Amino acid sequence: MRIAIDGPAGAGKSTVAKILAKKLGFTYLDTGAMYRAVTVLFLENNLSLADENGIKRLLENADIKIIPGDEGQKILLNERDVTDLIRTPQVSELVAKVSALPEVREYLTELQRKIIAKGNVVADGRDIGTVVMPEAEVKIFLTASAEERARRRHRELLARGYEVSYEEVFREVLKRDELDTTREISPLRKAEDAILVDTTGLKIEEVVAKLLEIIGRKQDVL
Ligand code: CDP
Ligand code: CDP
Helix, strand or coil, X not given: CEEEEECCXXXXXXXXXXXXXXXXXXXXEEHHHHXXXXXXXXXXXXXXXXXXXXXHHHHHCCCEEEECCCCCCEEEECCEECCCHHHCHHHHHHHHHHHCCHHHXXXXXXXXXXXXXXXXXXXXXXXXXXXXXXXXXXXXXXXXXXXXXXXXXXXXXXXXXXXXXXXXXXXXXXXXXXXXXXXXXXCCCCCCCCEEEECCCCCHHHHHHHHHHHHHHHHHHC
């Protein structure tokens, strides 16, 4: 069974996808982490978004591995652990621009499909139900009000020691939503056959229960 979870930043995708994968014994694939890892490479190499040859070279030499573990997955970039580095505000600020590049999307979509082909999976991102695995048995479009999503992100950043204001986070979340929904290739949108789940005001456990119910219903008819 393939489960696709798409939606905007702070909707709760990675939190609930991780829990679902654990409960179901499926592989969890965090595609956003892959776009973030490529963004780390852009920052470290000071690569311009317009440098087509440079981007080609960068991707040819990139080795991104996702290592599942009890404490969540680890992201290895050319054998270096970048699990924490991919979550810095600098990466969050640039990632939507890097993700709009056709070369980057082509490269990562192929990598994602290889992982998905191995078996049962819960994958989260922006284009999973529409592009990466349009044939997924279960498609969820997770969302919440922009204010709540920014509040969640803000709380998370403060807990990790970043001194950012709520307003800054709110602006960043809106900006990223705008870039993700308006880009030309694989924009963020709900697949026609995806089930919309609004998580505004819902606790993580409540969202998980809702999704398990949707998955259970689907399993019954398969
Ligand atoms: O967790 P958060 O919502 O902040 O984002 P993420 O899932 O880590 O993804 C970071 C960014 O990567 C998104 O804002 C998109 O620009 C891009 N992305 C994408 O274009 N396609 C995907 N399948 C996943 C992420
Ligand atoms: O992956 P995505 O950007 O969609 O969101 P996330 O990283 O899973 O969740 C963002 C933050 O919101 C995390 O700190 C979650 O613990 C929190 N969260 C929440 O408070 N209530 C929910 N229903 C879902 C997530």
